[in-house]
Amino acid sequence: MRNRLSASVSSDTERQTSNEFYMLNDVVRSLSWSNVTLTVEDRSTKQPRDLISRVNGRVQAGEILALMGPSGSGKTTLLNILAGRNKSSHGTAAVNDASIQASVYKKLTSFVEQEDALVGSLTVRETLEFAARLALPRSVLKAEKGTRVQNLIDSFGLKKQADTLIGTPIRKGISGGQKRRVSVASQLITAPKILFLDEPTSGLDSVASFEVISLLKKYAQQHQLIVVASIHQPSAATFQLFDKLLLLSQGQTCYFGAVSGVAPYFARLGMPVPDLMNPSEHILDLTNTDFDSEDEEGGTASQRLVTIQSAWKEQGNSDDVGTPILEKSDVFPDVQGLGLAHDLGIPVTLLQRLYLKSYRDIVTYWIRVAMYMGLAVMMGTVWLQLSTIQKDIQSFVNALFFGSAFLSFMAVAYVPAFLEDRAIFVKERANGLYGPLSFVVSNFFIGLPFLFLISILFATVTYWLISFRPDATAFFVHVMWLFLDLVAAESLVVLVSSLFPNFIIALALVAFANGLWMSVGGFLVPTGSLNVFWRYVFHYIDYQAYVFRGMMVNEFDGRTYRCAGNVVTGCSCAYESELSGQCKIDGKAVLQYYDYPTGQLGKTVGIMIGIIVVYRVLGYLALYFRK
Ligand SMILES: Nc1ncnc2c1ncn2[C@@H]1O[C@H](COP(=O)(O)OP(=O)(O)O)[C@@H](O)[C@H]1O
Ligand SMILES: [Mg+2]
Numbered sequence: 001m002r003n004r005l006s007a008s009v010s011s012d013t014e015r016q017t018s019n020e021f022y023m024l025n026d027v028v029r030s031l032s033w034s035n036v037t038l039t040v041e042d043r044s045t046k047q048p049r050d051l052i053s054r055v056n057g058r059v060q061a062g063e064i065l066a067l068m069g070p071s072g073s074g075k076t077t078l079l080n081i082l083a084g085r086n087k088s089s090h091g092t093a094a095v096n097d098a099s100i101q102a103s104v105y106k107k108l109t110s111f112v113e114q115e116d117a118l119v120g121s122l123t124v125r126e127t128l129e130f131a132a133r134l135a136l137p138r139s140v141l142k143a144e145k146g147t148r149v150q151n152l153i154d155s156f157g158l159k160k161q162a163d164t165l166i167g168t169p170i171r172k173g174i175s176g177g178q179k180r181r182v183s184v185a186s187q188l189i190t191a192p193k194i195l196f197l198d199e200p201t202s203g204l205d206s207v208a209s210f211e212v213i214s215l216l217k218k219y220a221q222q223h224q225l226i227v228v229a230s231i232h233q234p235s236a237a238t239f240q241l242f243d244k245l246l247l248l249s250q251g252q253t254c255y256f257g258a259v260s261g262v263a264p265y266f267a268r269l270g271m272p273v274p275d276l277m278n279p280s281e282h283i284l285d286l287t288n289t290d291f292d293s294e295d296e297e298g299g300t301a302s303q304r305l306v307t308i309q310s311a312w313k314e315q316g317n318s319d320d321v322g323t324p325i326l327e328k329s330d331v332f333p334d335v336q337g338l339g340l341a342h343d344l345g346i347p348v349t350l351l352q353r354l355y356l357k358s359y360r361d362i363v364t365y366w367i368r369v370a371m372y373m374g375l376a377v378m379m380g381t382v383w384l385q386l387s388t389i390q391k392d393i394q395s396f397v398n399a400l401f402f403g404s405a406f407l408s409f410m411a412v413a414y415v416p417a418f419l420e421d422r423a424i425f426v427k428e429r430a431n432g433l434y435g436p437l438s439f440v441v442s443n444f445f446i447g448l449p450f451l452f453l454i455s456i457l458f459a460t461v462t463y464w465l466i467s468f469r470p471d472a473t474a475f476f477v478h479v480m481w482l483f484l485d486l487v488a489a490e491s492l493v494v495l496v497s498s499l500f501p502n503f504i505i506a507l508a509l510v511a512f513a514n515g516l517w518m519s520v521g522g523f524l525v526p527t528g529s530l531n532v533f534w535r536y537v538f539h540y541i542d543y544q545a546y547v548f549r550g551m552m553v554n555e556f557d558g559r560t561y562r563c564a565g566n567v568v569t570g571c572s573c574a575y576e577s578e579l580s581g582q583c584k585i586d587g588k589a590v591l592q593y594y595d596y597p598t599g600q601l602g603k604t605v606g607i608m609i610g611i612i613v614v615y616r617v618l619g620y621l622a623l624y625f626r627k
Contacts, residue, residue, distance in 0.1 A: 029060065035090070036054070036089060037091050038089040052077055055078060059226050063220070064243050066244070067248065068247050069284075075199075076230065078230075079198050082228060083111045085111070108193045108194055110195050111198075112197040116183045121168055122166060122357065123163050124162050129146075133349045152189065157211070158182065165360075168362075177208030210235065217242075239280040245259050253312050255283070347438045358446060368410075372410065373461065376458045383465075385466070392561075397523070399462075399466055400548060400551045405517070407486060412510045440616060447487070451486040459479045494619040495622065499622045516538060521544045522539065526594065546607055546611075549594075550601070553598050571583035
């Protein structure tokens with residue numbers, strides 16, 4: 001294999017054949033497992049309970065196994081164990097009848113989760129290309145990556161949709177069945193030898209389900225892949241596509257063997273498939289105890305299940321299962337090209353993908369820009385053309401408070417987009433593509449230009465309409481404060497949504513936090529009057545307070561305002577300063593009233609950056625520990 005691979009650069013035709021050869025599995029001939037058991041503590045009774053109990057099975061290269069059973073029977077649990085994602089299980093698994101190192105095994109397998117986690121604003125081809133770039137090491141040449149993408153597009157019937165967007169809630173894309181095929185194809189890009197799929201047909205109608213499974217079967221046969229897929233209620237036609245069936249109920253085996261043997265087996269048990277009935281439906285009915293009559297202890301359905309389970313145990317059930325040889329095996333010296341891309345290329349690839357996503361995705365990008373612009377026009381016209389008179393001082397202060405607080409508040413609009421990115425991260429991390437650091441770093445950098453754009457647009461509209469201090473430097477300092485405000489607010493969203501990855505909860509908590517920052521920021525209640533709890537626990541970590549203070553100093557330091565009346569008729573100044581004699585107010589007097597020192601720009605900016613860093617580091621830790 002190594003020889004042919006290294007020859008693959010010599011010519012185009014050879015590259016094509018070697019690529020096909022590469023995708024072909026000639027490494028893994030069989031996957032078998034025996035006595036797989038997972039015991040957990042039951043949530044209600046606190047007693048040990050077997051979620052999976054002594055399950056055996058064996059699949060050969062090119063075969064596709066259906067894992068069936070009523071919901072809650074342990075299908076997902078077993079798949080996770082077989083894929084090596086659950087470390088607390090017991091039993092043995094063997095590849096080619098020999099035990100295998102976990103790290104090698106991981107490179108041979110891929111997992112397609114039940115929920116599609118696709119980036120809606122990428123096309124089908126882009127999705128696969130990014131999957132290739134994230135999952136494949138540099139040693140796989142670019143041309144070969146391209147060939148693999150094209151082969152998978154062809155194999156999964158996506159040729160016509162190759163350049164169509166996947167689709168977002170507000171932008172129609174490909175169909176549900178096509179999405180599922182993209183999910184499957186993107187897990188095949190690394191040329192795994194064993195593929196696990198959790199309910200690849202859930203949510204699809206029977207035609208789309210049949211399509212997914214038949215394409216999968218064809219691919220498995222062509223490439224000698226081992227496929228294990230859980231499936232719920234397949235149609236008769238879909239059911240017949242599988243080679244083997246493992247039927248579970250309450251974590252125990254009810255049948256394992258050829259699909260063609262199912263009907264005869266249950267007939268022998270005295271439970272034949274009725275004429276005209278779909279055999280898969282029949283066996284699910286037989287093993288489902290959900291609708292057992294409650295009046296009798298261990299109703300008829302439970303009794304029947306016990307009969308089926310013990311019948312399976314009695315018949316020895318070992319005819320199809322080889323005995324694994326338990327020793328370290330080195331049958332896989334050649335898993336080169338199966339490694340991951342782990343390097344600096346990952347954050348760059350993620351950045352590119354986020355970039356495509358954000359400028360194509362109306363919700364995360366343009367709707368937010370429009371929203372901020374709407375707010376800017378509203379503020380600019382409500383606080384229209386204030387002048388440097390005493391009467392307008394409070395309006396200036398209010399505009400600064402409202403602008404900084406509301407801009408920060410609007411960051412809640414980022415929650416759904418972040419949760420979507422996080423879902424994709426969780427899936428790709430589980431597949432070993434990259435860790436939380438790459439995700440956090442790319443997420444941070446992709447946000448900066450966008451937030452800067454909003455700050456500058458927002459300030460351009462509001463600053464001059466409201467008539468803040470007319471000075472170029474003051475304008476840019478104002479922009480900087482808006483920018484830091486937005487970066488901090490978005491960092492808070494990242495932290496909260498990483499801790500509580502639920503739309504409603506994250507939204508509520510971010511809104512609450514913003515309400516808190518407004519209340520303790522020193523504007524609504526002067527800092528000196530805040531009681532000690534709010535002041536010492538929250539005021540000093542309130543980023544909005546620093547933004548408001550910074551903007552206040554920027555506006556009032558170096559500007560004077562006219563008092564009411566005039567020197568002749570008598571003059572009354574709301575803020576006493578050295579300029580009272582000239583019937584004017586020095587802006588510094590306003591700052592003194594709020595207890596805001598001047599000349600601390602560097603220090604305040606430093607504190608802001610510190611708060612942002614802390615939020616991001618905490619967000620990283622939340623993602624790191626919350627698996
Ligand atoms: N960590 C756990 N502790 C206790 N019970 C669990 C745990 N994980 C899953 N279960 C329970 O195990 C059963 C099997 O779950 P699952 O494998 O998801 O079933 P399926 O995929 O067949 O619907 C369910 O009843 C579920 O509530
Ligand atoms: Mg499940």
